[in-house]
Amino acid sequence: MSVLRIENVDKSYDDEPVLHDVSFEMDRQEVEVIVGPSGSGKSTLLRCVNRLTEIDDGAIYLDDEEIHSVDENELRRRVGMVFQDFSLFSHLTARRNITLGLRHVLGLSDERATAKADDYLERVGLADQAESYPAELSGGQQQRVGIARALAMDPELILFDEPTSALDPELIGEVLGVMKDLADGGMTMLCVTHEMGFARSAASTITFLDEGRIVERGPPEQLFENPEHDRTAAFLSDLTGLHQ
Amino acid sequence: MTTNSRGDAVGTPTGRSRQFVAGVGVLFWTWLLARWAYHNTLLDSVMTAVGLADLIRSDLGVSQREPWVPAEPFESTADSIGGLAADLGPAAVLAEWLAWPFELAALAVSAEPAFAAGAFVTIYLTVIPMALGLFIALPTAVARIYGGPISSRLSLAFTELIRGTPLLAQLFFFYFALPLAGVIDDIWLMDLSGAPRTAAVVAIVAFTINSAAYQAEYIRAALQSVDAGQLTAGRAVGLSRMQGIRYIVLPQGLRYAIPGWTNEFIYLLKYTSLAAFITVPELFRRAQNIGSDTFQYTDIYLIVALWYIALVLTTSLVMGKLEIRLAVPGVGRAGRE
Numbered sequence: 101m102s103v104l105r106i107e108n109v110d111k112s113y114d115d116e117p118v119l120h121d122v123s124f125e126m127d128r129q130e131v132e133v134i135v136g137p138s139g140s141g142k143s144t145l146l147r148c149v150n151r152l153t154e155i156d157d158g159a160i161y162l163d164d165e166e167i168h169s170v171d172e173n174e175l176r177r178r179v180g181m182v183f184q185d186f187s188l189f190s191h192l193t194a195r196r197n198i199t200l201g202l203r204h205v206l207g208l209s210d211e212r213a214t215a216k217a218d219d220y221l222e223r224v225g226l227a228d229q230a231e232s233y234p235a236e237l238s239g240g241q242q243q244r245v246g247i248a249r250a251l252a253m254d255p256e257l258i259l260f261d262e263p264t265s266a267l268d269p270e271l272i273g274e275v276l277g278v279m280k281d282l283a284d285g286g287m288t289m290l291c292v293t294h295e296m297g298f299a300r301s302a303a304s305t306i307t308f309l310d311e312g313r314i315v316e317r318g319p320p321e322q323l324f325e326n327p328e329h330d331r332t333a334a335f336l337s338d339l340t341g342l343h344q
Numbered sequence: 345m346t347t348n349s350r351g352d353a354v355g356t357p358t359g360r361s362r363q364f365v366a367g368v369g370v371l372f373w374t375w376l377l378a379r380w381a382y383h384n385t386l387l388d389s390v391m392t393a394v395g396l397a398d399l400i401r402s403d404l405g406v407s408q409r410e411p412w413v414p415a416e417p418f419e420s421t422a423d424s425i426g427g428l429a430a431d432l433g434p435a436a437v438l439a440e441w442l443a444w445p446f447e448l449a450a451l452a453v454s455a456e457p458a459f460a461a462g463a464f465v466t467i468y469l470t471v472i473p474m475a476l477g478l479f480i481a482l483p484t485a486v487a488r489i490y491g492g493p494i495s496s497r498l499s500l501a502f503t504e505l506i507r508g509t510p511l512l513a514q515l516f517f518f519y520f521a522l523p524l525a526g527v528i529d530d531i532w533l534m535d536l537s538g539a540p541r542t543a544a545v546v547a548i549v550a551f552t553i554n555s556a557a558y559q560a561e562y563i564r565a566a567l568q569s570v571d572a573g574q575l576t577a578g579r580a581v582g583l584s585r586m587q588g589i590r591y592i593v594l595p596q597g598l599r600y601a602i603p604g605w606t607n608e609f610i611y612l613l614k615y616t617s618l619a620a621f622i623t624v625p626e627l628f629r630r631a632q633n634i635g636s637d638t639f640q641y642t643d644i645y646l647i648v649a650l651w652y653i654a655l656v657l658t659t660s661l662v663m664g665k666l667e668i669r670l671a672v673p674g675v676g677r678a679g680r681e
Contacts, residue, residue: 173579176580
């Protein structure tokens with residue numbers, strides 16, 4: 101049974117088409133990496149999955165349930181999201197960033213939420229920063245809190261929207277490390293990222309999106325070694341070259 | 345009521361000057377609190393019950409109260425300096441100038457019981473409307489930003505109506521045009537001794553509504569300065585819109601609102617003087633009355649101005665402390681430094 105099934109999704113912003121007839125499916129424990137030039141609709145696609153943006157046409161199924169038949173808050177509880185700019189709640193400590201959703205969405209007691217938050221902070225290596233405010237953390241630490249915040253809600257799927265793009269190069273590794281651990285631990289992940297090293301080692305499938313259409317989709321070896329389209333080859337070699 | 349400047353009038357004086365300011369402040373407030381306690385009805389009944397009938401004198405009317413510092417030495421000094429004037433010929437002006445501070449001090453000392461009583465009224469005319477106004481301003485600001493077409497327009501109409509008309513006109517409208525005064529008179533509360541008089545209650549109602557409109561604008565601006573991504577992140581966790589506003593936008597926005605809110609506090613503190621026009625015996629009304637008794641209008645208005653400055657400085661000091669206390673790294677004053 102697929103966790104996520106996207107069928108013929110179309111989306112435009114003010115007559116500007118962003119997604120055309122996008123369809124794919126993800127199974128449990130799969131890591132799907134979406135790559136593509138900026139403006140190709142990658143982030144929009146992620147936001148359609150948790151309904152931060154509404155699709156114009158087509159259908160999206162989470163566990164075979166059409167997402168528009170699910171309450172949007174319930175949907176978002178089941179689908180975590182990690183943002184490019186971290187978007188930690190700036191008035192709350194790292195721990196409180198995590199407990200907010202646990203308490204007010206999952207309805208956990210303060211005590212249980214705190215214990216759970218501390219567990220997840222430990223998993224991302226930030227047990228000692230529980231009392232720090234976002235402004236006191238480095239970008240890499242903030243993003244790890246962001247991941248812990250998404251993870252603590254026990255989601256069926258986590259969306260990563262360019263999680264390392266806003267980070268200084270030396271901080272990217274610690275975030276990718278956490279993501280790799282998650283992937284190895286069997287988390288289902290839909291990631292927009294340009295980190296080709298991560299894509300190669302962790303992705304089950306890579307999707308190349310250009311101008312709102314899926315150009316090519318397949319396992320990493322195939323896309324890196326034997327791409328069907330010249331555009332895919334050119335884009336991937338550009339990215340890989342950039343990061344070597 | 346334009347609002348350009350922050351209410352942050354008090355900087356951070358250092359060393360000796362800081363100690364001096366703190367000393368004057370402590371002295372002023374100790375004495376003011378003691379004065380209020382000394383004439384407090386409630387405290388009087390408690391003390392009488394425990395057998396200390398004469399400790400608290402709430403039976404004395406304001407005009408019967410004696411100043412705690414005698415005015416006589418100041419008066420006689422002023423008189424003796426003034427007496428020299430006759431012998432000085434052309435330099436008489438100099439003697440009059442020298443005598444003036446002592447006359448002023450004598451007037452200030454003898455007006456003290458009346459001003460202490462007036463300051464009490466001024467303060468509750470400020471604090472109660474600020475607090476009640478906040479309860480109206482919060483939903484008004486939230487409705488304006490996040491409400492549907494009807495609630496946001498209602499909110500806009502309310503703020504523009506109130507901000508578009510003079511406060512004095514609003515006060516007169518509530519006092520003379522609405523049957524509010526009659527209604528308040530009928531309420532049982534007004535029979536209790538020590539309860540504010542009808543006019544004061546009308547003033548509280550008018551100031552509450554006026555202040556709510558201004559507070560709503562300060563809060564609206566502050567809420568809009570919260571990054572939109574914060575609410576999005578909250579929604580992405582599964583919070584409803586209202587939960588997101590309550591747990592994410594308001595805690596951040598209200599911290600940003602404190603400087604503006606302080607400004608409104610200070611404005612209202614001074615604008616409560618308009619209540620004098622509907623006979624509420626607050627600071628300014630007391631000054632007018634003393635002026636018409638003594639004909640020392642210039643001096644008494646100067647003294648009452650000092651009273652307002654003392655109250656305003658206290659407000660900005662307290663609010664500045666509150667702002668620092670509530671700030672978290674990244675949000676609020678401490679975060680900006």
